[in-house]
Amino acid sequence: MLISTERPTTFTGLRCRECGADYEPIAQHVCEYCFGPLEVKYDYRAIQRETTRARIQQGPWSMWRYSSFLPVTSAEPVDLGTGMTPLVKADRLARHLGLKNLYIKNDAVNVPTLSFKDRVVSVALTRARELGYTTVACASTGNLANSTAAIAAKLGMECYVFIPADLEVGKILGTLIYGAHVMAVEGNYDQVNRLCSEVADRHGWGFVNINLRPYYSEGSKTLAFEVAEQLGWRLPDQIIAPIASGSLYGKLYKGFREFVEVGLVADAPIKFNGAQALGCSPVAQAFDSGADHIKPVKPDTIAKSLAIGNPADGIYALDIARKTGGQIIAVTDQEILAAMKLLAQTEGIFTETAGGTTLAATIKLAALGHLDPDDVTVVYITGNGLKTLEAIQNHCGQPFSITPDLASFERSLARAQTLDRLDWQSTPV
Amino acid sequence: MTVTVLIPTPLQKLTQNQGTVQCEAQTIAELLSSLETNCPGLGQRLCDDQGTPRRFVNFYVNNEDIRFLQGVATPLQDGDEVSIVPAIAGG
Known part of the structure; x- marks a missing residue:
């Protein structure tokens, strides 16, 4: 597809984060050396010249208001309204945790597919179109699959999605509906990833999290930009974000630093805290033990x-936590479920297990005294609970079954008012 | 032991654009030196000056990460398939 209009570019190429070797801005994610x-790589002076708070505010009500910080050249990137999700002042939750300035960045209601992945995929597929790809693909734990399939559909691209076979039904159906070819791989995500790396080598597709990764990952920075703008052009004091591959966590750091670099916000220290589930916590384990390398886990x-x-x-996540005075902690599956319920019952936000992990880590950080009650603290909720219904199915109680008559209703009402919620989960009505 | 090694795209310039290479080796450590002999430059890309695999390179023997086996001492059998895979972002 030809792009009729281009805007002045603010990015100049790719560079190896380890050895500094320079590359053209092509679809390549690994240094050859x-x-x-x-x-x-960006030209920050060019960004500074074309960026002011007012110009950002006059831009679209989406992540593309920050397009000068994103690695695309199209004047019209694919914009499905992604981004500018609510930053909620979470006062009821805050009281529960003994905090005063707690905010939830709610990407559970991001569009089109209800997770932060819509941000990264919007960048990846805009760039894929610029580079001439007509077929795109991804390896995914679910949310990326939904997002890649949906945005590829909007662009009329062919789409192949590789997932571990044991994913939640909602995430599988939520990919198939967009017409993507779904490969459910008998194996865990790390095995899916390895397979995809070999497929990418053979087929010449644009893999959003493989050969397009340098572009893809930059989309996460918009979660930092939006929070700074929504707080009234200032940095938070503490953030808590989930860590899976560590990419989002690192890009939040980069995003806040870029806003300081071009003078959009005043510099101030931010503590970066990371959350992992105990059953997959290689980064938290390394953080605890003081290691500077990661030992993989199953x-x-x-x-x-x-x-x-x-x-x-x-x-890189370890480096950031240590240099900013943050923590990376792990929480149990039970703590994750309890946190999902707490968020729903205090703030009306139904997040998925990843959001439960992040909030459970926040609860723990507060209990351990790592969060000053007056700190402006932002919790990143990155996905929607309707996609992981299996996880909470037996943990939220049951509806009262009644017949359509007043007497039946009155009997159940009496029970509802006398039994406390925990009791009626186990008491037959 | 003859094993098949899958070469990732960024390294295929060093293998005359071949995606797979046959190698004789008893362990991963031997495989690394054998690769360097057959395809000069390949070993340096995969390992640091001490011969330790670089931190962004993953080795798999028949689908299993060598860090879950015996690392570079992992023994190889005739017909094993060894994959060399760069680290990948998620999720």
């Missing part, structure tokens, strides 16, 4: 969207 990850947790046992950006 040292295997280090490639990252997008995942076993209900937080399937975070079940990456061999996290590519784990070492």
